[in-house]
Amino acid sequence: MPHASKAVHILAFPNVQLLDVAGPLQVFASANVQAVKRGQPAPYAPKVVAAQPDCVMSSAGLGLHTFALPDEPSDTLIIAGGWGVHTALQDEQLLQWVRTQAASARRLASVCTGAFMLAHAGLLDGHRVVTHWDSCEELAQQFPNVQVDSDPIFINEDALWTSAGVTAGIDLALALVEADLGRNIALAVAQDLVVFLKRPGGQSQFSTVLSMQQATRNNDSRFADLHAWILDNLTNELSVATLAAQVGMSERSFVRHYRAQTGNTPARAIEQLRVEAARRLLGDSALPIKRIADHCGFGTEETLRRSFMRAVSVTPQAYRERFSAQR
Template sequence: MTSTSRPVHILAFPNVQLLDVTGPLQVFASANVHAAEHGLPAPYSPAVIGREDGSVVSSAGLGLLTHPLPTTPSDTLIVAGGWGVHQALRDEALLTWVKAHALSARRVASVCTGAFLLAEAGVLDGHRVVTHWDSCTELAQRYPALQVDPEPIFINEGALWTSAGVTAGIDLALALVEADLGRAVALAVARDLVVFLKRPGGQSQFSTALSMQHATRSQDSRFGDLHAWILDNLASDLSVATLAAKVGMSERSFVRHYRAHTGNTPARAIEQLRVEAARRLLGDSALPIKRIADRCGFGTEETLRRSFLRTVSVTPQAYRERFSAS
């Protein structure tokens, strides 16, 4: 590493979530590889740090070699999460170090339940933050000075970044790389990691399809199969009559059972799935918006625009300008 490399310290502890550490670590390492391929110095000096004697064991059972807690400032301090964080909260020496080091770092971030450690150190007071969806209620109850938003993948407020669980740490790290080195480099790193999509922070922690799968997994399996079929046939006739026939119900019975099992109407669910598909195409392709509207089953560009405004609160064109990979 060169003297211009930014020190990135990822804090680990016993029973840390493995991917909370290795996901962001690989993003910064890949950014260094990208720089080397272009004859440039390494932009980052990433290191896993911890209080243990040279290693910690993750909750997956895999050991991680760690560097001692640094005495020099971090450019970026990232606190990983995992169920071991609650034991780490009782480590007064670690909390003291986190509080002092957060003040000297250019920016501070948490992945998943690492937010608890930053909150216990007082770093998050007064800020809008996020953590893993399953821990948001606990975080809000335990630290009332925080504004916990359970929806986004990650949130950035100035020098402070917090992210949702596990793979969201990769999205956060990509956003940090983008802030430092530009969008083109961040997208190159995402491609290198074969990340399906460099997701914007405001995107929900759950995709529409995943939310529907979760809602129906313990209910009527016919609806799970139906959702899979809908995703493969977004441009087809998805009227209530068609959907009811697919699951062998009368239209009235289908609408009643569907709403009871998913909490949504068929029309609203289909609109959400079509909007999500359109978002992917707007971000990842150069297809004209009219073509996207047709491919996703909206029929007309105006119908797509109205659905986008209702669901995402921006127009398709504005979304493409903000999130397009081109």
């Protein structure tokens, strides 16, 4: 990056989500500290801006000091989220300011439901984006020309970055810092913020078990209990007969009801749970990959590799190299 500090504008509004603003703001502030420690000029000039300058009240009840919407171009424009965004996007002058800034900004980003403002400004059509998991369906319904992916922590398409909810804004900001200043400073910022594992965008914004619970219709406790039991017995032989016996159903009835309730097959669900268990061990332990394959019920390292490629699109070794907290 050139040595001049780059203008990072984080847009806030009444009832903004506090961490959507404070998380990215602190990342850029900490990046300045790390750069100065290395004898470099501060790379960023971060500001929280709003249509209501001086003070914006967050949904947490904490007021934020804000600057007026600047006329100067944004190098990076970040739209924060929160339930107040749906009122803010009714301000046509604000939307026009976003469009104008986006046209000249080096990159454009949203945190959480800030994606709705970008969508209403016409800036997301034809793009793959993410928002908070609880708002993905609403965003997709309102904007059919936007490809909404509910899973990733964040998504980057050229100059456009979108992230999932709340703390995912920190992950997004760390990725922006890494793109600008390199991995070493980004990791130093993560350590400074006591973010033990800097998560690239491919990480899921919710766990497999939570996803299964969300997908289970009618809150069928039998299958929720079954998923917990599977997690405790990953190394066992988990045939349809075994699973059906665990919930007290015939095999045919179990397969039919499980598919109807979860939208998944038992075999696919087991693979997903085993992959998630392996992901945790790859990130948090120094166990050899062969041991992890055994521990999670894959049997062989090759079976683990194939399942990982299907679920995560990288090999277990590549996943460990990028995500491990042991380095």
